[in-house]
Every structure is written in structure tokens, then in C-alpha cells.
Amino acid sequence: xxxxxxxxxxxxxxxxxxxxxxxxxxxxxxxxxxxxxxxxxxxxxxxxxxxxxxxxxxxxxxxxxxxxxxxxxxxxxxxxxxxxxxxxxxxxxxxxxxxxxxxxxxxxxxxxxxxxxxxxxxxxxxxxxxxxxxxxxxxxxxxxxxxxxxxxxxxxxxxxxxxxxxxxxxxxxxxxxxxxxxxxxxxxxxxxxxxxxxxx
Amino acid sequence: xxxxxxxxxxxxxxxxxxxxxxxxxxxxxxxxxxxxxxxxxxxxxxxxxxxxxxxxxxxxxxxxxxxxxxxxxxxxxxxxxxxxxxxxxxxxxxxxxxxxxxxxxxxxxxxxxxxxxxxxxxxxxxxxxxxxxxxxxxxxxxxxxxx
Numbered sequence: 001x002x003x004x005x006x007x008x009x010x011x012x013x014x015x016x017x018x019x020x021x022x023x024x025x026x027x028x029x030x031x032x033x034x035x036x037x038x039x040x041x042x043x044x045x046x047x048x049x050x051x052x053x054x055x056x057x058x059x060x061x062x063x064x065x066x067x068x069x070x071x072x073x074x075x076x077x078x079x080x081x082x083x084x085x086x087x088x089x090x091x092x093x094x095x096x097x098x099x100x101x102x103x104x105x106x107x108x109x110x111x112x113x114x115x116x117x118x119x120x121x122x123x124x125x126x127x128x129x130x131x132x133x134x135x136x137x138x139x140x141x142x143x144x145x146x147x148x149x150x151x152x153x154x155x156x157x158x159x160x161x162x163x164x165x166x167x168x169x170x171x172x173x174x175x176x177x178x179x180x181x182x183x184x185x186x187x188x189x190x191x192x193x194x195x196x197x198x199x200x
Numbered sequence: 201x202x203x204x205x206x207x208x209x210x211x212x213x214x215x216x217x218x219x220x221x222x223x224x225x226x227x228x229x230x231x232x233x234x235x236x237x238x239x240x241x242x243x244x245x246x247x248x249x250x251x252x253x254x255x256x257x258x259x260x261x262x263x264x265x266x267x268x269x270x271x272x273x274x275x276x277x278x279x280x281x282x283x284x285x286x287x288x289x290x291x292x293x294x295x296x297x298x299x300x301x302x303x304x305x306x307x308x309x310x311x312x313x314x315x316x317x318x319x320x321x322x323x324x325x326x327x328x329x330x331x332x333x334x335x336x337x338x339x340x341x342x343x344x345x346x347x
Contacts, residue, residue, distance in 0.1 A: 024329040025344040031313060037322075037339020043332045050341075062331040081342050083266040084280040084311045087231040092274060127250060128228060128270070145295050172272075177294030178320060200230070200270055 022058040025080070027072055029053055032091045041066045092130075093120055093199040096180075097155060101138065101193060104150040106158075114155075117197055118162040129164070130198035131156050131171045134178060136189040141176060149173035155195045225252035226290040227271045234265025234281075259285045261308065274315030275301065283308020288328070292317060299324040306330065307347045313340045 028050040030036045038051045046065025048057045056072040078085065095117050097110040121129060133152030135144035152171040160166045179192040229251045236247040239258040245251075253259070253269060261267050261283045268278040273292045279285055286304035293299070299321035303312070305328065317324060318338035327334040329345045 021346055022344075023331045023346055025346075026332075026334060027342040029340045029342055031340045035339075037314070037318070038337040039339060039341050040335045041332050042335065059329075059332045066332065077342065080344055081280060081309050081311060083233070083264075084268075084278040084283075084309050084342075087233055087266040087268040088278040088311050088313075089230045089268050089270060089276045128230070130274070141295075173295065175295035177297055178316060198274060200274070 022060060023062075024059040025056065026050065026058075026066075027054070027056045027077060027080075029077065089200065090124075093124060095120075095197040095199075097195045097197065098190060099151055099193045099195070101136075101188065101190075102147065104147070104154040106154070111158075114158055114162060117199075118159060118164055121159075121164055121199055124199055126199045127168050128200040129159070129169045130196075130200065131159070131169055132178075132196045132198065133171070133173045134180075134192055134194050134196070135176055136179070136187070136192040137176045137183055137185050138188050139186075145173055145175040148175050151193075151195050155197065159197075224254055225272075226255050226287060226292075227253040227269045227277075229253065230268045230270050230276070232265075232267050235262040236260060236265055236267045236279075237262075253287060255287055255290050257287045259283075259287070271301070271315065273317045275317065276311075276313045276315070277303065278311040280309035283310065285310065294320065297321075301325045302328065304328045305343055305345050307345050310343045310345075311340070312336065312343065314338050 026039060026041050028039055030053045036053045041048045041057050043059055043062050043066055045063050048066035048069065050057060050069060054071050055069045057066045057069050059066045095113060097113060098107045099105060131152045133148035135148045152173055156169050156171050159169060181189050181191050183189050229247055229249050232247055232249050237260050238245045238247060247267060259279060261279050261281055263281055265281050266279060268276060270276050284306040288304050289300050289302040291298050291300040299317050301317055301324060312327060314325060314336055322337040325336045327336060
């Protein structure tokens with residue numbers, strides 16, 4: 001090996017040794033709808049907000065503030081995160097079914113959706129279906145906890161009747177606590193009287 | 201008598217009937233490439249797709265492996281190779297408005313996409329790495345941790 005090569009090699013190794021390793025790298029990316037949220041990276045030394053897609057910050061040590069943001073390309077993101085990206089789940093398919101007030105009886109147009117839901121489950125070969133019951137804020141909290149559970153169970157029974165394997169369906173009751181349209185207490189809101197079927 | 205009943209009640213509360221029953225699950229494994237394991241109460245369990253995961257589980261992926269999981273509120277976390285993730289704390293209870301997600305990323309690569317909690321209670325979400333804390337507001341964030 002020539003002297004020049006040896007010097008270059010030694011310099012390269014020295015640079016590698018002296019350059020701080022980025023301990024934490026954070027990149028903000030859009031979701032599948034193109035929506036971009038925000039993250040804030042905080043260390044003992046300071047904080048950095050990310051609020052645009054492809055923004056990246058790095059943390060060299062817990063005592064230092066996170067670096068000012070830079071923009072990272074899709075190619076670089078793919079390079080760094082290829083394996084995780086390959087197993088990232090598809091966005092779940094969601095159906096909303098609506099109910100008569102104070103009831104676990106589906107509105108006719110929602111009842112009519114059930115066969116389509118069953119066939120989407122088959123098409124996606126999904127083994128993981130969430131059936132989540134909700135209510136509006138009319139009535140006491142405990143009443144709505146029970147009502148939203150009955151709604152979820154009603155939809156579950158209908159799906160099983162259409163041939164969906166009961167073992168893959170998980171029901172839950174969200175009561176008043178997860179509205180589509182937030183309202184004051186005791187306000188009727190048909191859009192909150194619902195079951196969401198999440199096909200994952 | 202009252203004292204005796206109180207002590208009895210206290211003991212009853214300390215031993216829940218269902219320890220690690222399906223009802224306590226916080227997530228399911230959605231996809232797996234290669235090999236991964238779960239460290240749970242000192243035991244190491246091989247990962248299979250569909251397997252339930254619980255609070256305090258540590259997820260570890262092997263060389264050339266990757267795994268994705270879906271939490272109860274539809275948050276998804278995907279791990280690349282040689283990665284380690286602690287499901288430190290997870291509460292999703294819309295009925296009583298109790299929300300909490302604390303995940304600790306110890307090493308490796310991760311993709312975090314927030315679910316319902318990102319919309320209902322983003323302040324309840326905290327991602328931790330050995331050197332930083334990441335507050336998340338309804339979004340998709342990619343994290344790489346070098347030990």
C-alpha cells in the first residue's frame with residue numbers, strides 16, 4: 001500500500017473515531033392520507049419541534065440539545081428504515097354503522113352495509129377485526145357504557161351470521177368517550193351513535 | 201371485624217383473577233419476518249403472528265428480521281432488525297377517559313403511527329429513547345436508536 005493510501009486510511013479512521021455517533025434520529029413523515037402531525041424531541045439540553053414532512057433531527061447525547069432540523073429524502077428514509085417499512089401494516093379499513101337512539105338496532109342503510117363488510121374481510125384476508133361500540137351523550141355514562149357494548153355485540157352477531165369467524169372478532173365498548181362529533185353532556189348526536197368495524 | 205374485612209379486600213385486590221388473560225392484552229403481532237422474541241417476566245418467548253402482547257413486554261427482533269404490532273387503539277409500531285422495544289405503559293379506556301402510551305425504544309429502527317389516542321389524547325403519548333423523549337401529536341414518526 002502506498003504512503004498516500006496509508007495516510008488516507010489513518011485519517012479516515014481518525015475521523016470516524018472522533019465524529020460523534022448520532023444516538024437518536026427522529027424523522028417526521030406523512031401517514032397514508034398525506035397528513036402530517038408534529039413531534040417534539042426533548043433532551044436534558046433542549047428541545048426541537050418537527051412539524052413538516054421529511055424533517056429530521058438527531059441527538060448526539062442526552063446532555064446536548066437536539067440538532068436543528070434538516071430535510072431527509074425518501075431514498076434516505078428507505079435506506080435507514082427499509083426492513084421496518086416492509087412490515088408496516090396497511091392502514092386498516094374502517095366502516096361506520098349507525099343506530100336508532102337508545103337502541104342496538106341498526107339504521108336500514110347501515111344494515112345494508114353488512115354484506116360488503118363481510119366480503120372486505122375476506123378480500124383483505126384479515127384475521128383481526130375490531131368492533132367498537134359508541135354512544136352519544138344522552139343518558140347516564142353507565143347507561144351508555146352498556147348501550148355501546150350491546151351495539152358492538154349486535155354487530156358481532158350479525159357478522160358471524162354472515163360467515164365471519166367469531167374467533168377473529170374483538171368487541172369493545174367506548175361509551176360516550178370517543179365521539180366523532182364532540183358535544184356537551186346530554187346532547188343528541190346521531191353521528192356518535194355508532195359502531196366502528198375496523199378491519200386490520 | 202371491619203379491619204379483618206378491609207385486609208381481606210386488600211389481599212383480594214392484590215391478586216387479580218386474570219393474570220395475562222386475553223383481556224389484559226395491549227397489542228397483537230401483525231407481521232413477522234425472520235425471528236423475534238418477547239421477554240416477559242424473565243421468560244423468553246418466540247414470536248408468532250397473532251400472538252397477544254402485554255404491558256411490560258419487551259419485543260426483540262433478530263438479525264435481518266422485522267416485526268409489526270397493532271395496539272388496542274389501532275396505533276401501529278414496526279421494528280427493523282436487531283431492535284428492542286419496551287411496552288412500558290399502555291392504557292386505552294375511552295369510557296373513563298384514561299389514556300396513556302409509554303414506549304421505550306432501546307435500540308434499532310422503529311416506525312410509530314398513532315391511532316385513536318393520537319386524536320383523543322395526544323398528550324398521553326410518550327416515546328422514550330436512552331437519550332431523548334419524543335412527544336407525539338397524531339402522526340407518523342420514524343426513530344433510529346444507536347446504543
